[in-house]
Amino acid sequence: KTILLAEYAPPAYQVSTIDLEFRLDPHATRVTATSRFDRMAGAAADAPLVLDGAGLRLVSIMIDGAPVGPDRYDQQEERLVIRGVPAGFVLTVITEIDPAGNTALEGLYQSNGIFCTQCEAEGFRKITYFPDRPDVMARYRTTIIGDPVVLPVMLSNGNPVADETGPDGLRRIVWEDPFPKPSYLFALVAGDLALHEDSFTTISGRSVALRLYVEPRNADKCAHAMASLKKALAWDETAYGREYDLDIYMIVAVDDFNMGAMENKGLNVFNSKYILARPDTATDADYAGIEAVVAHEYFHNWTGNRITCRDWFQLSLKEGLTVFREQQFVADHQSAAVSRIHDVRVLRAAQFPEDAGPTAHPVRPDSYIEISNFYTSTVYNKGAEVIRMLHTLIGEDAYRRGMDLYFQRHDGQAVTCEDFIRAHADANDLDLGDFFRWYVQAGTPEVSVDTRHDPDAGTFDVTFTQTLAPTPGQPVKQPMVVPVRAALIGPDGAPLPMMLANEPADAPQAGALERVLVLSDRVTRFTFMQLPERPVPSLLRGFSAPVKLDTRAEDADLAFLMGHDDDPFNRWEAAQTYAIRVIHRLIADIGAGRPLVLPLEFREAFTRTITDDALDPALVAEALTLPGESYLAETMSRIDVEGITTARQFVRREIGRSLEPQLIALFDRLEAAEAGQPYAFETAAVGRRSLANLCLAYLGAAGGAAGLERAERRFATATNMTDALGGLLVLADQPGELSQPAFDAFYDRWKDEPLVVDKWFMVQATASRPDALDHVLTLMEHPAFSMRNPNRVRSLIGAFAASNPQGFHAADGRGYEFLADQIVALDAMNPQIAARLVGPFKRWRRYDDRRQGMMRAALERIMSRKSLSRDVYEMVTKSLA
Numbered sequence: 001k002t003i004l005l006a007e008y009a010p011p012a013y014q015v016s017t018i019d020l021e022f023r024l025d026p027h028a029t030r031v032t033a034t035s036r037f038d039r040m041a042g043a044a045a046d047a048p049l050v051l052d053g054a055g056l057r058l059v060s061i062m063i064d065g066a067p068v069g070p071d072r073y074d075q076q077e078e079r080l081v082i083r084g085v086p087a088g089f090v091l092t093v094i095t096e097i098d099p100a101g102n103t104a105l106e107g108l109y110q111s112n113g114i115f116c117t118q119c120e121a122e123g124f125r126k127i128t129y130f131p132d133r134p135d136v137m138a139r140y141r142t143t144i145i146g147d148p149v150v151l152p153v154m155l156s157n158g159n160p161v162a163d164e165t166g167p168d169g170l171r172r173i174v175w176e177d178p179f180p181k182p183s184y185l186f187a188l189v190a191g192d193l194a195l196h197e198d199s200f201t202t203i204s205g206r207s208v209a210l211r212l213y214v215e216p217r218n219a220d221k222c223a224h225a226m227a228s229l230k231k232a233l234a235w236d237e238t239a240y241g242r243e244y245d246l247d248i249y250m251i252v253a254v255d256d257f258n259m260g261a262m263e264n265k266g267l268n269v270f271n272s273k274y275i276l277a278r279p280d281t282a283t284d285a286d287y288a289g290i291e292a293v294v295a296h297e298y299f300h301n302w303t304g305n306r307i308t309c310r311d312w313f314q315l316s317l318k319e320g321l322t323v324f325r326e327q328q329f330v331a332d333h334q335s336a337a338v339s340r341i342h343d344v345r346v347l348r349a350a351q352f353p354e355d356a357g358p359t360a361h362p363v364r365p366d367s368y369i370e371i372s373n374f375y376t377s378t379v380y381n382k383g384a385e386v387i388r389m390l391h392t393l394i395g396e397d398a399y400r401r402g403m404d405l406y407f408q409r410h411d412g413q414a415v416t417c418e419d420f421i422r423a424h425a426d427a428n429d430l431d432l433g434d435f436f437r438w439y440v441q442a443g444t445p446e447v448s449v450d451t452r453h454d455p456d457a458g459t460f461d462v463t464f465t466q467t468l469a470p471t472p473g474q475p476v477k478q479p480m481v482v483p484v485r486a487a488l489i490g491p492d493g494a495p496l497p498m499m500l501a502n503e504p505a506d507a508p509q510a511g512a513l514e515r516v517l518v519l520s521d522r523v524t525r526f527t528f529m530q531l532p533e534r535p536v537p538s539l540l541r542g543f544s545a546p547v548k549l550d551t552r553a554e555d556a557d558l559a560f561l562m563g564h565d566d567d568p569f570n571r572w573e574a575a576q577t578y579a580i581r582v583i584h585r586l587i588a589d590i591g592a593g594r595p596l597v598l599p600l601e602f603r604e605a606f607t608r609t610i611t612d613d614a615l616d617p618a619l620v621a622e623a624l625t626l627p628g629e630s631y632l633a634e635t636m637s638r639i640d641v642e643g644i645t646t647a648r649q650f651v652r653r654e655i656g657r658s659l660e661p662q663l664i665a666l667f668d669r670l671e672a673a674e675a676g677q678p679y680a681f682e683t684a685a686v687g688r689r690s691l692a693n694l695c696l697a698y699l700g701a702a703g704g705a706a707g708l709e710r711a712e713r714r715f716a717t718a719t720n721m722t723d724a725l726g727g728l729l730v731l732a733d734q735p736g737e738l739s740q741p742a743f744d745a746f747y748d749r750w751k752d753e754p755l756v757v758d759k760w761f762m763v764q765a766t767a768s769r770p771d772a773l774d775h776v777l778t779l780m781e782h783p784a785f786s787m788r789n790p791n792r793v794r795s796l797i798g799a800f801a802a803s804n805p806q807g808f809h810a811a812d813g814r815g816y817e818f819l820a821d822q823i824v825a826l827d828a829m830n831p832q833i834a835a836r837l838v839g840p841f842k843r844w845r846r847y848d849d850r851r852q853g854m855m856r857a858a859l860e861r862i863m864s865r866k867s868l869s870r871d872v873y874e875m876v877t878k879s880l881a
């Protein structure tokens with residue numbers, strides 16, 4: 001059944017308070033929910049009470065203390081409809097649930113014996129019958145009853161208000177959350193957990209207890225997450241004027257979790273991957289991920305919890321905005337340029353393909369079958385780009401005024417994306433009507449640029465043409481409002497004043513060295529004056545809009561921008577564009593049977609970057625990292641699997657071979673700078689490690705003895721996981737006599753650290769080897785593998801399908817068969833994770849005919865199963881449509 005935004009109707013009954021009591025038991029937890037309901041003004045007097053509920057054993061229903069018989073209610077598949085209810089009443093529902101048998105990890109479940117919940121989006125209905133929709137906001141009081149010997153820690157949202165152990169030996173603890181919230185923000189945790197505690201004093205002088213709960217064996221991996229949390233609280237106070245509002249902020253880390261983390265009010269539940277870190281177990285990327293996700297969940301306290309979504313179509317209202325806030329926070333704490341490059345890499349690798357494929361949807365979708373399938377890169381990452389564009393268009397001060405009004409106007413409400421944009425429009429007296437198209441139209445706009453220089457008149461014309469291709473259900477599109485941050489670079493590398501024709505000299509941006517050019521029509525032309533010499537345009541600086549820009553720049557202009565653009569993002573972008581061009585030409589050469597040659601100018605540009613000591617190592621590493629196979633595939637209308645791999649490998653090998661002395665010298669220098677230093681997650685050190693690992697990767701691709709020796713040594717002697725993994729990744733692509741001993745040693749050392757074992761699976765799943773699939777099949781039988789743990793599934797099956805193109809797209813089609821088998825097997829346990837695995841099939845129409853046929857057959861085989869989950873059904877039908 002398809003749910004439509006157009007069919008939204010407010011609830012007939014609101015809930016002001018809910019009292020929940022849990023008698024915890026692994027297989028038979030009894031839940032008593034007592035809620036105060038009131039009929040909404042405007043609802044019919046005979047409006048039935050509609051409650052959501054799924055997989056519940058209903059024990060009893062009472063209204064105002066009197067039992068309600070089966071003649072007054074209908075128990076439907078996922079609903080309970082009660083007729084003849086008064087205008088205001090207290091409903092008591094008793095249900096029984098099986099947390100230990102809950103493999104979908106939605107609702108109340110157990111992870112390594114720890115009871116925990118995941119209610120977003122629609123998991124609360126697996127706990128009790130309730131209007132499980134975000135526009136019903138109630139105050140929660142939660143009583144947890146359990147055996148304190150087995151469950152020494154018992155937590156829920158808010159503050160503990162009573163705690164006693166009875167003569168029966170059972171403990172009853174009562175938690176009260178003073179803030180009304182939707183059911184998706186409810187949380188409960190109980191188990192044997194170690195506490196890592198700290199505190200934070202807010203800007204107004206209130207002391208907040210910060211409590212991090214982990215399994216006792218992980219007590220030594222909490223420091224970084226705690227430090228990140230404190231930074232997040234402080235940052236939101238200054239950047240957005242937002243203070244934390246409860247006396248306690250709790251985070252619990254669990255191993256079995258479908259997503260990254262969850263912002264439940266006052267009680268976040270996290271995938272342990274985004275909490276636990278020690279220098280020897282976690283990489284720089286892990287440290288960065290923790291800092292970002294801890295901050296993200298914290299920022300939700302205002303953008304998500306205090307102000308929430310009216311309905312799930314508005315998901316980006318909280319997610320796009322919170323991702324943008326997270327990106328701002330990361331840019332303020334790590335290298336701003338590198339963090340922007342990472343944002344864009346994620347967008348291009350995940351969101352652009354989504355926008356171009358069968359499941360393309362707007363940032364605010366208008367229909368869905370299963371909302372879990374809409375926690376997408378479009379809603380999150382493109383949603384964040386939309387907020388960033390708003391920020392760019394109106395400027396920081398206006399943005400802050402808009403945010404202030406948004407918080408003031410909508411605190412405590414469940415609102416829509418229109419409400420958000422209206423707050424910015426009203427606060428600044430602007431019309432943002434056309435801008436709203438970004439929420440409504442799917443697809444990535446393509447913008448092409450034509451330039452014309454007239455040396456006699458001293459004018460430089462820049463003409464932008466935008467097109468937006470049809471997407472499923474949207475055959476016709478309107479032009480988007482695209483902010484293009486731009487500069488004109490003079491021959492000496494300095495940006496030139498930008499003066500538009502017919503512009504008063506005192507116009508706001510007149511003569512500036514960088515301007516925001518706003519495209520609002522299909523074709524927009526800008527004529528710049530006083531430019532006797534042809535400048536090189538630097539466009540879409542900092543990636544100011546989520547579009548595909550074709551600047552039609554000459555190779556020479558790209559090389560110039562690589563070396564001279566004062567916008568670090570665009571320097572990187574020029575290098576990427578150049579690399580993509582080179583790889584495309586090589587793919588064409590492969591197709592035509594021509595011998596492959598790495599262009600001299602490309603190698604020279606590469607050499608200049610690598611040998612320029614004045615550059616930031618982190619940016620050098622980014623600039624010299626070739627575009628990934630997924631993004632390269634996205635740049636081809638017909639994806640050439642072998643061509644992409646062969647061409648990319650060729651470039652890597654050639655660079656490794658021809659620049660061997662420079663790469664070795666640089667690697668040795670970086671390694672020496674690091675020697676003896678204790679690990680610190682600190683921007684300069686992170687940059688050095690990333691560049692050292694990049695050198696090693698090129699040397700490894702060439703396979704020379706000097707490089708492999710260094711990889712082996714780094715792997716064997718590293719004292720932090722970033723360096724160890726850098727070595728292992730190189731060894732992984734070598735023949736078995738080099739790779740297998742490394743894998744064995746790594747497993748032996750880390751078998752008791754699940755997050756490190758995930759890396760062990762992932763490196764093997766993505767290694768390029770002729771027997772890739774057979775190796776994955778062997779690993780599926782390994783005692784450490786489990787279909788029950790989402791991180792494990794992602795590390796082995798997900799990584800293979802998404803990041804081992806030679807293995808997954810092997811010409812015999814076995815990779816496709818394998819993935820279809822796993823999707824079917826997983827669907828019976830965990831539909832959300834099963835549906836995510838359909839992803840690699842979505843682009844099937846972009847491959848050659850043989851592969852198309854085999855991928856389609858695999859999808860059809862999944863479709864032919866009876867009793868598919870809604871999650872998988874939606875992804876597969878849309879992929880085939």
Ligand code: ARG
Pocket residue numbers: 118120121258259260261262263296297319372375832
């Ligand atoms: N709101 C969470 C976050 O972005 C994501 C939780 C989504 N979970 C789910 N099962 N769909 O931080």
Ligand code: ZN
Pocket residue numbers: 296300318319322
């Ligand atoms: Zn979020």
